[in-house]
Amino acid sequence: MLHEEEAYREGLQIEDLNHVTLNGRKIVPMTTDDAPVRIAVIGAGLIGRRHIQHILAEPRCRLAGIVDPDPNARRLAQQAQTTYYAEIDAFLKAADAEAAIISTPNDTHAPLGIQCAQAGLHLLVEKPLAADLRSGAALIEQTVKSSIQILVGHHRRFNPYIEATRRILEAGTLGTVTAVNALWTTLKPDGYFDVAWRRRPGGGPVLINLIHDIDCLRYLFGDIERLYAESSSGVRGFAVEDTAALVLRFCSGVLATIVTSDAAASPYNFESATGENPLLHAAAQDCYRIFGTRATLSFPDMTLWDYEGADGQGWSDPIASRRCPVEFAPPLERQLRHFCDVVRGNTAPRCSAEDALKTLTVTLAVGEAARKGAPITFDWAGLPDG
Template sequence: MSRRRLALIGAGAIGRMHVERARSHAQCAIVAIADPSPQAESFARDQGLRWFADYRSMLDDVRPEGAIVATPNATHADVGLDCIARGVPVLMEKPVADTVEQARQLNDAALGARVPLLVGHHRRHNPILRRARDIVQSGRLGKPVTATALATFYKPDAYFDIEWRRRQGGGPVLINLIHDIDMMRFLLGDIVDVQALTSNAVRGFEVEDTAAVILRFANGALGTLAVSDCAASPWNWDLAAGEAAHYPRQQVNTHFVSGTDASLTLPQLDVWEYRGGKGWHEPLTHERTTPHSGDPYAEQLRHFAAVIAGAETPVCSGEDAARTLAATFAVHRAAAAGARVAPAL
């Protein structure tokens, strides 16, 4: 089967990662890059790919079968709409848009034009998370009661040399915690209430460096999340799940889901449950599942090719991504109001 011809719009770090994964991919090939920077032009030439300063010109000239959009968040809606208007399926990097309103506009346009829109919440393609979802949905945990996620890590000082990372919107809630919120939604369903506190007490920048969050899910379960980019800690998905070789992997769990019949930890996929009598005086049985390893970015490309072909529906649709974005924005709204808020959809 021939490989799907894809175009990349935006050749920053995440865009270059897509080029790397596609280089030897069986279902996809990136054939052109659109990014006006001299660094992007040089990168495209080094990779043997066609380069365009303007993405619209590239779409009209190359006529790709799909486009990966990895541009700054504020441009996602406009770029996505231009792709959809040309009938080009889109893999949009997270967040789907800069605002929930833009996310809705983008999703409505895709649905109206019947052009596939897949959003790059790549953790959904990790076999660990998919196995965890299977366990939860099987009913083995019973009724979900609580969920806890830790996203605590230390970003080096040089990371903040870029000014926007010191400003509102550049902090760990919208950049990092959005992944964990999406994981929680993927496992437990929609979030209906959010409470939160944020702090910038360590670095003193305009943006937060730490946040603590309480969630209420539609199924009645409660969740707690902690995120900090100034914590010397191994307890975060990037270090624990082994998705990227440039992070030294730590053998720890970072996400915990408890139900009335059993509990589950991630990424090590430990299940704790009673096999005999049920109660805190009874022994618990510990079982570990080890799924086959897999690169979620490579699987995301495979899935995108299948979505383009109409063989699969998006694992993360525009509607789904809009709900994750709304829940993430609700963290800042709740912290500012000092009150419980509902995600604004």
């Protein structure tokens, strides 16, 4: 029997520093701090293509392959001059990657993420972290076991308007925040539903879109204590909802209402309001209103409303508005740069997997609260603060 060290040497093949294998399995070589981060994209659909564009434009990283069974992805890889893999096993065996962005359908995030983590790849997993809590927890467990970094793609945390709103809240400009009203409403065209998983439970506006608003509000106001919800699939009649209405109580005491619908002709949604997504027509309307004892902030037009003059005024006094200027920069680009820092160990992930699991917990509870017609109260004891 071979000694362990000899066995190791037997199986170790070094062609050059970028092509080191152990028993046929690729080993990720050591990198220096300023070397471009080699990132592969797994799932080159709607959002994966945007990640690819940002990677190609970003000097701090390099595209290390595209993994997707769709033949269009092969053409895309040719155009992007990167290696194409039809499936994950071939990629993990051969690819020269140290990190991966997983932008595949929700129910594949955890299994693909676990495989990548086992291979030592750092991860940017698109939201939601997973399709269910059990597989989300399994993914977290594997990332800890494999000592890899994981960032979850709640990219709105990198939106300059959200960052400015956090600064305004931290400065106490609004006084005590009493309530928030949020809208995510638009009309998804019929063709969007040609993809089967978007018609099934988990593929609708709650898990695809509302999850962003829940995460945004958690990022601004902390953990959620209780949730009430109603949902409906009355317009399209698919198994998945097309509309939902929520009431939330945050642990901080802030109350919120959210209305979401992907079956409504409306400009009142985060993407149209901020113009952050080129796929949605920009409409420059507000989508959140944050109400405080001193002032109200309308978001993302960043209009602050407060009474003129000294304290102690009320509804019969003149109320004036002013704008807080914000310089826009694409959140996905900013998220990618942050991911490079996370991979290089320079910073902690702005949206950790544990944090994303909390967002997922609340989001999944929307369906349950609506089905039961009863509120859901969350117990975050033992989990890190959100």
